[in-house]
Amino acid sequence: MPLNDSFLHSLRAIVGDDRLLTLAEDLVPYSFDGTAALKGRPGAVVFPLTTDEVSACVRVAAEALVPIITRGSGTGLSGGSVPSPDALVICLVRMDRILHVDAENLTMRVQAGAVTVKIDEAASKHGLLYPPDPGSMRISTIGGNVAENSGGLRGLKYGVTRDYVMSLEVVLADGRITRFGSACVKDVAGYSMKDLFVGSEGTLGIVTEVLLRLVPKPAARRTMLALFDTMEAAASTVSAIIAAKIIPCTLEFLDRTTAGCVEDYAKVGLPTDCEAVLLMETDGHPAAVTDEAALMADIARQQGAREVRTAKDDAEAARLAAARRNAFSALARRRPTTILEDVTVPRTELATMVTFIAQIARHYDLQVGTFGHMGDGNLHPTFLTDERDEAEMARVHHALNDIVTKTLELGGTITGEHGVGLAKKPWLRQQMGDHSYELMREVKRALDPKGLLNPGKIFD
Numbered sequence: 001m002p003l004n005d006s007f008l009h010s011l012r013a014i015v016g017d018d019r020l021l022t023l024a025e026d027l028v029p030y031s032f033d034g035t036a037a038l039k040g041r042p043g044a045v046v047f048p049l050t051t052d053e054v055s056a057c058v059r060v061a062a063e064a065l066v067p068i069i070t071r072g073s074g075t076g077l078s079g080g081s082v083p084s085p086d087a088l089v090i091c092l093v094r095m096d097r098i099l100h101v102d103a104e105n106l107t108m109r110v111q112a113g114a115v116t117v118k119i120d121e122a123a124s125k126h127g128l129l130y131p132p133d134p135g136s137m138r139i140s141t142i143g144g145n146v147a148e149n150s151g152g153l154r155g156l157k158y159g160v161t162r163d164y165v166m167s168l169e170v171v172l173a174d175g176r177i178t179r180f181g182s183a184c185v186k187d188v189a190g191y192s193m194k195d196l197f198v199g200s201e202g203t204l205g206i207v208t209e210v211l212l213r214l215v216p217k218p219a220a221r222r223t224m225l226a227l228f229d230t231m232e233a234a235a236s237t238v239s240a241i242i243a244a245k246i247i248p249c250t251l252e253f254l255d256r257t258t259a260g261c262v263e264d265y266a267k268v269g270l271p272t273d274c275e276a277v278l279l280m281e282t283d284g285h286p287a288a289v290t291d292e293a294a295l296m297a298d299i300a301r302q303q304g305a306r307e308v309r310t311a312k313d314d315a316e317a318a319r320l321a322a323a324r325r326n327a328f329s330a331l332a333r334r335r336p337t338t339i340l341e342d343v344t345v346p347r348t349e350l351a352t353m354v355t356f357i358a359q360i361a362r363h364y365d366l367q368v369g370t371f372g373h374m375g376d377g378n379l380h381p382t383f384l385t386d387e388r389d390e391a392e393m394a395r396v397h398h399a400l401n402d403i404v405t406k407t408l409e410l411g412g413t414i415t416g417e418h419g420v421g422l423a424k425k426p427w428l429r430q431q432m433g434d435h436s437y438e439l440m441r442e443v444k445r446a447l448d449p450k451g452l453l454n455p456g457k458i459f460d
């Protein structure tokens with residue numbers, strides 16, 4: 001049902017005309033996220049500036065039984081911020097302030113719409129590091145990162161967003177404002193509600209403020225590229241590095257298709273004639289970095305690397321990391337539709353999974369570029385396709401199903417970092433089992449009894 005005048009009037013009273021969109025042409029950019037082929041036009045979009053405004057909008061929507069879709073920058077890759085028809089989108093991008101850097105306690109307080117890279121830059125000014133660095137960090141918001149529990153290129157050593165969230169300010173489904181967690185390094189008082197909200201994909205509440213943990217910036221860093229003639233050799237290098245008890249900060253993988261697209265796009269000197277490229281980075285004390293880098297290069301050669309190159313300076317290292325971050329955008333230039341998977345397997349199963357993906361692409365006659373956070377076992381097979389070609393899309397869906405099914409057979413997970421949203425919900429029950437799945441539904445019902453927060457996401 002379209003949103004009625006009295007509802008829109010109440011929203012206008014909270015945010016004013018300037019921060020309320022209702023015209024069809026203005027709503028189009030808020031009808032999709034980064035996930036291909038998923039769309040839904042909202043009834044209105046509001047841009048609150050404060051937590052009180054968020055709370056007031058939620059109260060009005062709860063009263064009128066209007067579904068609420070919380071949105072950050074809309075870079076999500078599982079359809080999480082795709083609106084249900086005529087829903088209210090609460091978009092937090094204007095709540096983007098860095099509120100306080102506490103260099104003594106190694107924390108930072110930010111509004112939920114703060115852009116991830118700005119957080120890292122603010123930390124850096126104090127000699128500190130905010131480690132989670134999703135490929136989208138130049139655009140994504142911390143609220144989106146918290147809601148998806150996003151990972152990044154440095155995840156292998158430093159972990160994911162959850163590991164850096166100390167406390168959250170949240171607006172609940174009825175508009176109440178509450179806080180979970182604290183500024184204490186240790187805190188076991190009560191259930192860890194903040195951890196329930198991290199990764200809840202906008203279905204349990206709206207995060208408005210985040211207290212983040214920071215770490216000292218590592219004194220040194222070494223970045224290398226290892227080039228391989230087989231994907232299996234790249235996968236076994238990852239396993240061998242970990243088995244040698246080295247935890248690099250980055251072990252990222254690009255297959256031949258992806259490396260070719262990235263090189264076309266970014267021109268950073270990536271080779272285009274090898275089957276797999278590993279971007280390897282170690283950081284920490286300068287002496288340890290030198291030792292680890294030498295050891296990693298040796299291991300890569302022993303596992304069959306054709307060549308190992310070391311970035312000559314920080315600028316080249318930054319260019320290589322940026323090129324890897326651009327993998328998705330670079331692949332997206334090839335065909336009209338890009339469907340990116342997020343399956344994750346135990347690291348020992350990486351070679352099996354990588355080989356399986358290549359077989360599936362051949363079997364269904366599809367173009368697939370695979371890249372990912374190989375050190376985390378997290379692969380992004382990316383289908384380069386065209387949503388207007390129904391026959392090809394049917395083959396893509398069969399291929400996706402085969403890949404997800406194989407992932408579960410190998411003890412993996414349907415999503416390592418992009419969330420369930422709309423894209424992965426058909427497989428969630430299969431992964432979790434009936435009891436866990438139903439328990440999660442009960443949690444959702446307890447916190448959002450009217451089912452207004454991001455309806456239709458996560459659960460069938």
Ligand SMILES: Cc1cc2nc3c(=O)[nH]c(=O)nc-3n(C[C@H](O)[C@H](O)[C@H](O)COP(=O)(O)OP(=O)(O)OC[C@H]3O[C@@H](n4cnc5c(N)ncnc54)[C@H](O)[C@@H]3O)c2cc1C
Pocket residue numbers: 033034069070071072073074075076077079080081092112133134135136139140141142143144145146147148149150151152153201202203205206207208325328329417418421454
């Ligand atoms: C090029 C590219 C590279 C990417 N690389 C990575 C990567 O390396 N690692 C990774 O993990 N992801 C990656 N992503 C996916 C995406 O960027 C992340 O999921 C990111 O955290 C989404 O942030 P956002 O601000 O765009 O959120 P949105 O897409 O707007 O929203 C994502 C979800 O979070 C919810 N949400 C947003 N803000 C809030 C809030 N304040 N409170 C409650 N719920 C909220 C939404 O309802 C939705 O369910 C990439 C995406 C792209 C396009």
